[in-house]
Amino acid sequence: xxxxxxxxxxxxxxxxxxxxxxxxxxxxxxxxxxxxxxxxxxxxxxxxxxxxxxxxxxxxxxxxxxxxxxxxxxxxxxxxxxxxxxxxxxxxxxxxxxxxxxxxxxxxxxxxxxxxxxxxxxxxxxxxxxxxxxxxxxxxxxxxxxxxxxxxxxxxxxxxxxxxxxxxxxxxxxxxxxxxxxxxxxxxxxxxxxxxxxxxxxxxxxxxxxxxxxxxxxxxxxxxxxxxxxxxxxxxxxxxxxxxxxxxxxxxxxxxxxxxxxxxxxxxxxxxxxxxxxxxxxxxxxxxxxxxxxxxxxxxxxxxxxxxxxxxxxxxxxxxxxxxxxxxxxxxxxxxxxxxxxxxxxxxxxxxxxxxxxxxxxxxxxxxxxxxxxxxxxxxxxxxxxxxxxxxxxxxxxxxxxxxxxxxxxxxxxxxxxxxxxxxxxxxxxxxxxxxxxxxxxxxxxxxxxxxxxxxxxxxxxxxxxxxxxxxxxxxxxxxxxxxxxxxxxxxxxxxxxxxxxxxxxxxxxxxxxxxxxxxxxxxxxxxxxxxxxxxxxxxxxxxxxxxxxxxxxxxxxxxxxxxxxxxxxxxxxxxxxxxxxxxxxxxxxxxxxxxxxxxxx
Ligand SMILES: NC(=O)C1=CN([C@@H]2O[C@H](COP(=O)(O)OP(=O)(O)OC[C@H]3O[C@@H](n4cnc5c(N)ncnc54)[C@H](OP(=O)(O)O)[C@@H]3O)[C@@H](O)[C@H]2O)[C@@H](O)CC1
Ligand SMILES: Nc1ncnc2c1ncn2[C@@H]1O[C@H](COP(=O)(O)OP(=O)(O)O)[C@@H](O)[C@H]1O
Ligand SMILES: [K+]
Numbered sequence: 001x002x003x004x005x006x007x008x009x010x011x012x013x014x015x016x017x018x019x020x021x022x023x024x025x026x027x028x029x030x031x032x033x034x035x036x037x038x039x040x041x042x043x044x045x046x047x048x049x050x051x052x053x054x055x056x057x058x059x060x061x062x063x064x065x066x067x068x069x070x071x072x073x074x075x076x077x078x079x080x081x082x083x084x085x086x087x088x089x090x091x092x093x094x095x096x097x098x099x100x101x102x103x104x105x106x107x108x109x110x111x112x113x114x115x116x117x118x119x120x121x122x123x124x125x126x127x128x129x130x131x132x133x134x135x136x137x138x139x140x141x142x143x144x145x146x147x148x149x150x151x152x153x154x155x156x157x158x159x160x161x162x163x164x165x166x167x168x169x170x171x172x173x174x175x176x177x178x179x180x181x182x183x184x185x186x187x188x189x190x191x192x193x194x195x196x197x198x199x200x201x202x203x204x205x206x207x208x209x210x211x212x213x214x215x216x217x218x219x220x221x222x223x224x225x226x227x228x229x230x231x232x233x234x235x236x237x238x239x240x241x242x243x244x245x246x247x248x249x250x251x252x253x254x255x256x257x258x259x260x261x262x263x264x265x266x267x268x269x270x271x272x273x274x275x276x277x278x279x280x281x282x283x284x285x286x287x288x289x290x291x292x293x294x295x296x297x298x299x300x301x302x303x304x305x306x307x308x309x310x311x312x313x314x315x316x317x318x319x320x321x322x323x324x325x326x327x328x329x330x331x332x333x334x335x336x337x338x339x340x341x342x343x344x345x346x347x348x349x350x351x352x353x354x355x356x357x358x359x360x361x362x363x364x365x366x367x368x369x370x371x372x373x374x375x376x377x378x379x380x381x382x383x384x385x386x387x388x389x390x391x392x393x394x395x396x397x398x399x400x401x402x403x404x405x406x407x408x409x410x411x412x413x414x415x416x417x418x419x420x421x422x423x424x425x426x427x428x429x430x431x432x433x434x435x436x437x438x439x440x441x442x443x444x445x446x447x448x449x450x451x452x453x454x455x456x457x458x459x460x461x462x463x464x465x466x467x468x469x470x471x472x473x474x475x476x477x478x479x480x481x482x483x484x485x486x487x488x489x490x491x492x493x494x495x496x497x498x499x500x501x502x503x504x505x506x507x508x509x510x511x512x513x514x515x516x517x518x519x520x521x522x523x524x525x526x527x528x529x530x531x532x533x534x535x536x537x538x539x540x541x542x543x544x545x546x547x548x549x550x551x552x553x554x555x556x557x558x559x560x561x562x563x564x565x566x567x568x569x570x571x572x573x574x575x576x577x578x579x580x581x582x583x584x585x586x587x588x589x590x591x592x593x594x595x596x597x598x599x600x601x602x
Contacts, residue, residue, distance in 0.1 A: 001299065001323075002309040003316040003502070003534060004280040005261050006225045011312060012280065016304045025187040027302050028154065031252070031278045032161020032191070034300035037135045038276045039146065039162065039219060039250050040169060046248075047140045141170030147215045149238050151222040151256070152179040157188030158252045158278070159221020160195045167200060175202040176210060178222055178234045205234045212245040220249050220270045223256035225282070230266035231257050239268040248273040254282055255293045262500040263290030271295070279304045283316060283502050286534050288521055316502055316532040319525070319574055323533065330567050334372060342374035346424035346560025350553070351416045351445075352457070353380040353431040355406030358388060360431030360457065360549040363595055365395050367553025368427070370602040371572070373560035379419050381406050410437025413444035420445075425452050427556040429459030430549040439466045450475035452559050456552040457485075464488035469512065476565035480517040480552055506532050515565040517555070519548060523573045527566045535570075537577025541584050546595030551576045554602070575602065 004012070017024050138144070148163040150156040156178075163173045175195060181202070184192045196202070203210055212218070220242060222235050231239055239257055242249050249272045254260045257269030263284040275294040277285055279302050284290040291297075317323055324330045337344065348368045353361025358380065365378040375396065380388065382399030384406045389397065398419050401412040420426040428445060435441075442462045446453065452475055455463065460481050465488075479489070487494040490508060497504055501524050509516040509526035518524045521540065526532040555572035563571065576598065583601035584590035 001318040001320060002280050002306070002314045003283050003286060003318060003532075004309065004314055005283055008309075008312070008314055009225055009280060009282065012304055012308050015308055015312065020305070022303055024154075025190055027279075027304065028157050028187045028191065029161055030302035031158040031300075032163075033136075033165050034278065034302060035158060035162035035219065035221075035250065035252050035276045036165030036169070038274055038298055038300070039166060039171075039217065040136060040138050042217070042248060042250060042274055043138055043140065043144055043171070047143070136165055136169045138169050138171060144216045145172040145174070145214065146217045146219055147174050147176050147210070147212065148219045149176050149222050149242065149256075150178065151224075151235065152177075152183045152185075152188065153224065153226045154186070154188055155224030155226070155252055155256075156184065156221050157186075157191045158224070159219050160188065160191035162219055162221070162252070163195055163200055164191075164198055167198065173200060174215075175200055176238065177202060177204045178238055180204065205238055210241070212241050212247065215245070215247055218242045218245065218247050218249045219252065220256050220272065221252040222270075224253040225260050227254075227256065227260075231268060236268055239270050243268065243271055249295075251275040251294070253278045254285065255290075255295075258284050258290050258293060260284040262503070263287030264499060265289050265293055269293055274298060276300055278302050280306075280309055280314075281318065283500075286318065286522055286536070287501055288498075291522065315506065315530050316534065319533040319535045319537075319570055324571060324574060328533075328567050328570055330563065330571050332571070336372075345372060345374035346557075346562065347375040347377065347422070348373050348425045348427060348553075348556045348560045349377050349379060349416070349420045349423040350427045350430070350556065351379045351400065351419075351432070352427070352429055353378065353384065353388075354408055354433040355381075355384065357431030357433060358384055358406075360546060362388065362391055363546045363549040363599065364427060364430040364456075364553035364556070366392050366596075367550040367599045367602070368557035368560070369394055369553075370599050371554040371557025371561075371575070373424075373557040376557075377419060377423070379416060381408055381412075407433060408435045408438070408441070410435065410441045413441045413448070416445055417448045420449055420451055423451060424560040424562075425454060425556045427454040427456070427552055429454075429456035430552055432458040434458055434461065438462045442466070443468075443471055446471050446473055446477075452476040452478070452565060454478045454480065454552055454556045454559065456480045456548065460485045461488060464491075473513070476515065477513075478515045478517060478555060478559075478565050478569050480519060480548065480555065480569075482519045482548060486518055502526075502532050502534065506530060515569045517551075517569050517573060519551070523577075525566070525570045525573055529566075531566070533570050535573045535577055537574055538580050539577075539584060539590055541590030541593040542577070542580040542598070544594055547576075547580070547598060550595050550598045553599075 016022050148159045150159045166173050251272040255270035255272045257266045260282040271293050272295040275297045277299045281299050285294045285297050324332050350365050365376045368376045377396040379398045379400040382402040383404040385399050400415045401409050403409050483494050483497050486497045505516050505518045505524040505526035510530050513528045516526045523535045554576050555568050558568040558572050579598045579601040583597035584593050
């Protein structure tokens with residue numbers, strides 16, 4: 001699933017309207033219909049539609065405070081197509097790792113199948129069959145009254161089109177214009193006139209009295225991708241009133257008040273139960289805090305050909321099983337040849353661990369083994385070696401220098417290179433610590449081998465303190481910073497790193513010729529070629545000491561098995577999150593998760 005910027009979205013709109021001669025109002029009609037269908041799906045789930053209702057009304061972490069337990073279970077539910085099937089939705093793609101899995105969000109109770117009912121295959125009497133459009137019907141329509149908040153741009157036009165479809169379904173609607181209806185132009189003005197011709201009741205904010213308490217839900221069609229800065233005037237007041245109403249809000253395209261590129265929230269910003277994202281997923285909907293304000297994101301096609309995105313240089317996408325298989329060309333089943341042996345699956349050298357942080361090295365090394373590599377050698381200060389013997393009998397140990405104090409010494413770089421010769425991967429950093437001469441130590445390793453390097457933890461801090469752009473490197477490098485380490489690498493405050501993680505990761509990876517894994521909620525993987533993948537597996541319970549060391553081990557283990565740097569980084573991050581989810585399910589509460597559990601769940 002592609003992730004676009006506002007600028008890219010505008011370009012794709014233009015190409016569709018001008019290049020393919022698809023009228024803008026046709027796209028708006030499709031948008032309105034998609035929004036109406038999602039409102040109806042939400043109404044169905046509220047009136048006894050099962051698990052989906054809970055999820056859509058704020059069960060996701062970040063919107064209604066539902067803890068990761070519900071989050072993990074909830075997403076699983078969507079992956080199985082449960083709510084989609086119950087609600088009769090057929091066209092949406094639920095955002096999440098399962099969004100592109102077979103059957104996700106598909107409605108099975110529609111059309112011919114619905115009429116055939118329980119007859120079962122092979123016993124249908126022959127005869128006339130007819131099916132109707134069930135996506136825009138609602139049994140309990142008379143119980144619903146939705147306010148449609150209408151901005152004066154095209155986002156408002158989408159809301160007006162949705163209002164007509166909702167009215168058709170028997171749902172009472174009231175249009176609430178943020179600005180004088182006469183200020184609408186172009187396609188939005190056409191929609192305004194159509195709504196008026198159908199006799200939809202309308203109010204103007206600041207002129208007519210509004211009763212948010214009496215409505216059953218709100219469509220937010222105030223501001224979309226044309227929004228600039230914090231919502232002003234009537235827009236700001238309507239957003240505050242909608243948030244304060246306690247009613248479910250369905251946002252058109254993006255929650256009004258969200259920066260659609262970065263995910264920053266302006267004050268105020270809508271907190272939606274559902275966001276019906278139109279045509280392509282906007283970057284701001286997957287980056288926090290925007291991802292938390294968007295609720296359940298459903299991406300709906302509106303007639304803009306999906307293939308246009310990649311054809312016109314869109315460089316970011318969600319990391320789904322489909323993307324892993326097709327774009328990254330990874331054998332996600334991780335088939336092993338019947339003739340394979342430990343030599344087939346590669347050998348990782350890990351350089352890390354020190355007196356106070358030997359566990360970090362141990363976690364990485366064990367994770368590499370669980371990721372399926374054939375052999376792991378853990379190089380650590382000689383003085384520590386007797387104490388870790390037997391801690392993981394499956395791995396080999398090597399003393400890098402004889403330091404009795406258990407810390408690394410600058411003179412050990414040559415030994416690391418010697419140990420790394422013939423290995424498929426050298427991973428450096430977990431539990432390494434800082435030491436005198438560490439810059440030269442890392443530079444010697446960086447420049448002294450073509451073997452792929454995975455650089456983590458204090459090895460990243462060493463890089464940050466050096467001007468490593470002048471170092472020469474002849475082999476792939478993967479950097480795995482958390483936001484704090486990234487801030488040091490980029491010379492920025494951490495808040496600035498978090499402001500637009502996708503944008504920063506893309507720039508940094510390209511500029512420095514590295515594969516960058518920017519960790520944290522929705523980890524971003526960016527390649528030197530200018531492609532970014534956003535991972536959505538994992539949960540906040542993984543914010544626990546050592547979880548990153550485990551990731552380094554997994555990525556290294558995959559590299560050893562022959563995946564290239566981008567493949568190993570992306571697949572490693574995906575599997576790490578999945579294992580974290582699986583491990584959390586075995587606990588009473590996800591907060592109980594510790595890093596070792598992730599290894600055991602691999
Ligand atoms: N073919 C297409 O293009 C399609 C587009 N589609 C839809 O259009 C949406 C983009 O529409 P858009 O470009 O008209 O902008 P939109 O988000 O409605 O807002 C602009 C208006 O808001 C105002 N305004 C801005 N900032 C403000 C603020 N801070 N506070 C207050 N007001 C502010 C600004 O007023 P101005 O500042 O100019 O006076 C202007 O009037 C997109 O998200 C999708 O929903 C779909 O229908 C599919 C086809
Ligand atoms: N809220 C979250 N959602 C998903 N993954 C998370 C979340 N918080 C942390 N993680 C993951 O846990 C790991 C933590 O890594 P890191 O901060 O380097 O820990 P450490 O240095 O203790 O090993 C990263 O892979 C990160 O992406
Ligand atoms: K909106």
